Amino acid sequence: MKNWGRLMALACILLTAVVVHAEKSPGKDEAAFLKIGVGARATGMGNGFSAIADDTSAIFYNPAGLVHISSPCISTMYNQWIGGLLHGAITYVNPCFKQSAIGIGAVYLGTNGIPRYEDAKDSTASSGEYKAYDASFNCAYAFHFTRDISFGMNIKGIQERIDNEEADGFAVDIGQLYHTPIEGLFLSTVVQNIGPDMRFKDAEYKLPTCYKLGIAYRFPDYPLLIGCDWTKPLNNKWKINAGFECKVMNALALRAGFDSQLFEDLSGGGLNLGFGFPIGPYTVDYALVPTKKMGNTHRVSIGMQLGGNDSEE
Secondary structure (H helix, E strand, O other): OHHHHHHHHHHHHHHHHHHOOOOOOOOOEOOHHHHOOOOHHHHHOOOOOOOOOOOOOHHHHOHHHHHHOOOOEEEEEEEEOHHHOEEEEEEEEEEEOOOEEEEEEEEEEEEEEEEEEOOOOOOOOEEEEEEEEEEEEEEEEEEEOOOOEEEEEEEEEEEEEEOOEEEEEEEEEEEEEEEOOOOOEEEEEEEEEEOOOEEEOOEEEEOOOEEEEEEEEEOOOOOEEEEEEEEEEOOOOOEEEEEEEEEEOOOEEEEEEEEHHHHHHOOOOOEEEEEEEEEOOEEEEEEEEEOOOOOEEEEEEEEEEOOOOOOOO
C-alpha cells in the first residue's frame, strides 16, 4: 500500500508536468480575483504555500493540507487591496472521521460608490453610483490516502457583479501532498480553477486555471520553514512563489517571500514581508506587499482554535 501511494504521488506530479504545456494569450480569463493570495501568513511567505498548507488557508492553496489541522479552527482576513478594493475572507476547518478534514470558506473582493455616467463624454454629469464585487464560496474535503500522502478537493461557487450585470459559475481545485521519507520534506501537486467558461456581458471567458508543483522543507533542528511553488497559469508563462518563516523563541514568526508575477505585473513589486504571533487561542498575522507604482497593500488575518491546543492555526 505504501509503494502504491508513492506511485500515485509520482503519477500526479508527472500528469501535472504534462498538462502545463498548454499556453494561451494572457488576460483572457474571468474571475481573476481568484489569483489574489488569501491569508496573511501565506502572503508574507510569497504565496509559496502549496507544499506547506498547514493552516486554514490550505483551502485556497492546496486542500490536501487540511489533514494537518488537528482541531477545529476559524480564521478571517482583511486586505486593503490595490485601488481601494476591499478583499476579505473567512474560513472554517474541522477534522472529521478518521484522518480526514472538511473546510468551508468565502472570499470577497469589491468596492462601493463607483460613479455612473450616462454620457461617456461628460465626466461631470454623474447619475448616481453602483457597486461591483467578486465572491467565491468554497467547500473542501481532504483525506489521508496513506500515512504520508493526502488528497483534497475544493469546490467553489463563483459570482461576479458589475452594476446590473452578473455572472455565475463554479470551479474545482484538486491537490495532493506527499510527506517524503526525508524528514521535514514535502512535495505537492495542485490543479486550481477547473471549470466551465463563465458568461459575462454576452461573452464567454475561461477561468484562471493553473497548475502547481510545490516543495517545502521544515528544518528538524531549527525553527525555519521554507516553501516554493512553480505555477503555470493556463494563459500565461511559468511563475515562482517562494518564501520562508522563522520563529523566534516559539512566539514571533518572521516571514519574507517573493512573487514573480507581482514583480512583472506591478512594476517592481513582488517582495512580500510579514510576521505573526499567538495570543492564547488566537493567532494574529500581518503581511505587507509593496509595489512601486500601485502603492502598498496590507493584510491582517486572525485565527482562533475552537478546541485543543495542537493545531497549527
